[in-house]
Amino acid sequence: MRVEVMPNSYNIDMTLLLRRYAGEGTIATMTSQPAPQRNVRDGMLAAAVALLHEHGPDALQTRKVAGAAGTSTMAVYTHFGGMRGLIAEVAEEGLRQFDAALTVPPTDDPVADLFVIGAAYRRYAIKHRHMYRLMFGSTSAHGINAPAHNVLTLTVAEIEQNYPSFAHVVRAVHRCMRAGRITAGSADDDGAVVATAAQFWASIHGFVMLELAGYCGDDGSAVLPVLGSMTSNLLVALGDSPKRVSQSMRSAMLGS
CATH class of the missing domain: 1.10.357 (Tetracycline Repressor; domain 2)
Structure with a gap:
């Protein structure tokens, strides 16, 4: 099976995004997965949150999220079970930010x-x-x-x-x-x-x-x-x- 890795077409600085959310005590601390898997998962979630903020819900597509995170489309299914799971996690991240606000x-x-x-x-x-x-x-x-x-x-x-x-x-x-x-x-x-x-x-x-x-x-x-x-x-x-x-x-x- 060929796994497609999408380029970061939205030019999102993933290091900056992860640092930002880690500083808020949210994405970086919300899973007990091993570090490499957690970084991929957190990166995809951070990318999805950024896409939603900048482009609205239409940007929450498998290929666009994978492209923004610089990972494979398969990673959405591996870490979230598909877009439904990812969107639920995006909403949960929003609620964490809302709580802080x-x-x-x-x-x-x-x-x-x-x-x-x-x-x-x-x-x-x-x-x-x-x-x-x-x-x-x-x-x-x-x-x-x-x-x-x-x-x-x-x-x-x-x-x-x-x-x-x-x-x-x-x-x-x-x-x-x-x-x-x-x-x-x-x-x-x-x-x-x-x-x-x-x-x-x-x-x-x-x-x-x-x-x-x-x-x-x-x-x-x-x-x-x-x-x-x-x-x-x-x-x-x-x-x-x-x-x-x-x-x-x-x-x-x-x-x-």
């Missing part, structure tokens, strides 16, 4: 922290729009979608362990409930905590998708009147006072 130092104001996390969420989605769409199923790569899971069936501890990016929102909401800023539902009821966090997630995701589509402009001018107001209104509906929400929002803006 949402990691902000907590303050003594959990509502302000929730606003800051929302701002970080939007920044990531705008900067990595192709990855964001792939992660959350609004786009596919040649008909292949990233896997999705029902987080509403999970406990807070399970979300912390398995969905660290969503855990940032869950954690902030849980703190708001314990502080009495959100009074709808009990802080001791995991189902209530997760469902409340999902309301904030749904709100910001909906806004981000509209913004990415151009319905809320492309200059960020809709963030305060739409996203900020929507988050504030939700907080008030869940039990906080308009005055305290406004103060927390100002604190978040000053600290961001």
Whole structure:
């Protein structure tokens, strides 16, 4: 059987890519394979992430990924079982990066922290729009979608362990409930905590998708009147006072 090695037609610096992702503690540490195999696997994953970022999901093709990584087309099947497995890993890598982007130092104001996390969420989605769409199923790569899971069936501890990016929102909401800023539902009821966090997630995701589509402009001018107001209104509906929400929002803006 002849194995075709593809040239790096996209001129991607694989050494730079691997160093970049290794520095973020992601690709270089995510497999226990022997070093030579791991380097090939990590290189293909880094190449696929770069192709998605620069050219969109249409670039996630076996030949293009192999060409960008300077390896054989067969390596996609050897290390990922095919493009479906590779695309799932690309989405997982995006979620790891998303988790890092949402990691902000907590303050003594959990509502302000929730606003800051929302701002970080939007920044990531705008900067990595192709990855964001792939992660959350609004786009596919040649008909292949990233896997999705029902987080509403999970406990807070399970979300912390398995969905660290969503855990940032869950954690902030849980703190708001314990502080009495959100009074709808009990802080001791995991189902209530997760469902409340999902309301904030749904709100910001909906806004981000509209913004990415151009319905809320492309200059960020809709963030305060739409996203900020929507988050504030939700907080008030869940039990906080308009005055305290406004103060927390100002604190978040000053600290961001």
